[in-house]
Each structure stands twice: as C-alpha cells, then as structure tokens.
Amino acid sequence: MPLFPDNFLWGSATASYQIEGAVHADGRVPSIWDTFSHTPGKVHNGDTGDVACDHYNRYLDDVETMSWLGLNAYRFSVAWPRLADLSFYDRLVDALLAKGISPVATLYHWDLPQSLQDEGGWTNRDTAYRFADYATAVHALLGDRVTTWTTLNEPWVSAFVGHGSGRHAPGVSDPAAAFTAAHNLMLAHGLGVQALRAAGAESVSLTLNLTPILGDPEPARLVDGLANRIFLDPVLRGEYPADVLEHLSRYTEVNLDDLPTISQPIDVLGVNYYTVNRVVADPSASGSLEHPGTEGIAWEQPHGTLTEMGWEVIPSGLEDLLVRLSHDYPGVPLMITENGAAVPDGVSDPDRIAYLDGHVRSVHNAIQKGVDMRGYFVWSLLDNFEWARGYEKRFGLVRVDYETLERTPRDSARWYRDVIAAGGLPS
C-alpha cells in the first residue's frame, strides 16, 4: 500500500463566497461577486451566492462532517468584505481546532470588496497595499491559532478570467488591464507575505492554478509562459521570464522594482491542478482572451474522459507537473491545495472516486521521485457556487440539496475517509 509521510496533510478545500451565504450578516459589505452574480446574464441560471450552502450558519455541522471524514486540515478562505466583523472565522477556527483539524487560511479567494473595485480594483496598485493592511488585521485576530496562511488563490484566474475574457468578476475584457492586474496581484502577495511575517506567521504560501500545456512546442511554450511561468518566475525567482516580459510589454508596463517584494521567500507553494491544455499552431485561430496575444494558436479539443466541466481527466499531468516544479524551482515544498472533479449529481459518484484515486496515486509517485509534498486537499468538501457555472456543477464529497440545504456524504466521501484512515491508497 503506497504510504504518505506521517505529517502529510489530508484535507479538503472551500472558499468563502462559494459556500457561506449570509451576505448581509454582521456588517458584510458587497463584493465584486455580489455585483457580478446579480448582473443578468453573467452566471448560469442567474445563480448568486446569497444563500449558497448557508455555511455561515451551519459551520458546526460542516466541521462535524470534516471530523467524520478524518481530515487533519481544512482549507477555507476569509472574506475580505467581512473585515468589519471577522468573528465568524474566530468561531470556525476554534471549532476546527477542537476536532484536531489544522486551519489553512486563504486571505483572498476572489471576493474583492466592491468599494475597492470602484477605485480600479486590481488594476490599481493601491489595492495591493490595502491587501497587506487586511492581512495584518486578519492575522491579529487568528494568528494565535492559524499557523498556515495563503495570500491569494489563483491570481491567474483573477487577472485573466476577471480582466481578459471577463467570464468572472469584475467582468472586464482588456489585455492591458489583465497584465496590470496580474502584476498588482503579485505585489499584493509579496506585501502580504511581508505583513504576515512581521506579525509572526509561521508558514506562508501562495496558491497557483498550474496547467501543463501540451502540443506544438512553440505555441505550448508561449501559452505556458502566459499561464504558469508569469507567476512562478517572479514569485520564486524574482524575475519575469524574458519571453513573457517581452510579450506583456506590448500591452502594458510593469514596475520591475517590485520584483524583490514579489519574491519574498515562501514556505510552501500551493498547487491547484485539474487538467491540461493542448494547443496547436493554426494561422486562422483567434487565440484565447485569457491568454492575450495568442492569435494563431488554437486550443485542441480535450482527449479521452472528460468531467462535467469538460476538462480532460489526466492524472499523469499532475505527476509531471510536480516533478517539473521540483526541478525548475528547487527548494520549495509543494502542497496540492485543490484537486477534484465535477461529475453528474447523485450520492453514488464512481467517476469522482476514479478521478481522486488517480490523482492521489500521481502525488504518491511524485513523492517516490523525491518531490517534497506536504499535503493534498480535495476540491471540494461541499457542492457549492461554481462561479460563472452557478450551482449546476457539483464538486462536493458531500452533496448539498439546495432546496433544504441538507448535506449527504457521497460514496467518494466514504472512499476518502478510508484513504485517510489507512494513510494512503489501497494497492
């Protein structure tokens, strides 16, 4: 039976706007996702996070479920719009610790206060300084109990889905804004690391969604730069890759003096992995708005088995990615902060079990190849608000009935419980 290191974190992950609901409780102010989801035509079926899973009121039941699963860690995000009263997270953290579950807190999972968006949001570098102040405030409240911190979740999505295609809030479509936002998000990360360290945080990380790019070598290299290296190199090497810098300079100017701040050492890199992309050279292709400047590149249809998101199931991509990261960015421990699948609704979910099984095996293979892996978090604990896709896509180990808000553990939850109890996979 493949075994994992003793102190390996077995967790699951969620994010504030996707599960909490209670959008008017305790002085919470509107976020860009309230605005976006309430704008007709932006989210599938007109769904919003107004109620979501009502986790804000049901968190004790949900912590009970985590305890039943045997999780030793739980990754959640703190809602910046709740800054006026963060006591919910105080209660959540106490409930987790009472069950022996380590809280892993993400400071920003996409719910920017609308008031900051009104001043330009991530295209305004002031937002990065505001983020550092916010990080200090959250640490002051939770830092005596939370030891593992993540600054940002997936800045690529915030920058390029939020400002490139506009499929996500704030719904902007402007390549210059997207590259500027990417830079300012990295600055926020760096300033956030400094703020957390100054406050005495033990372990600080950043979570990136990393997508291996397969296909014709030249387009694959360009797209890899725009999807992956654009964050990896500034954060972990203190420089933009030359090809990426040349490319983005066609749209905007970035302040290279920020790089020492951006590249503050981190203790672990969070990796969100779901699938790969395949690209081919095609002179007639218009490229992708989420990868500005990719005219002449076509995204190939995914191969083989697909999830409900239309994403190709390819566990070997995760192993290859982890090995690559350990070679290209040595000395940085890695943690899978999200991995999971949307599959058809029901309590029986063999396709999710197969997906998770394959990817946990990949993580184990990477460990055997010498990669320093610290944990694995399933996305997600609960079905939840899947952003522009609304509630239709279901990622939960636990099913949520959105009429009654009743929770029902799926077969995959029992499977994960057995994996955790055994400390690894059945051979």
Ligand code: PNW
């Ligand atoms: C991640 N895309 O997001 C997020 O961190 C989660 O909040 C989300 O629920 C999960 O993956 C599943 O989607 C992504 O459209 C969402 O390119 C969308 C994209 C990428 C990542």
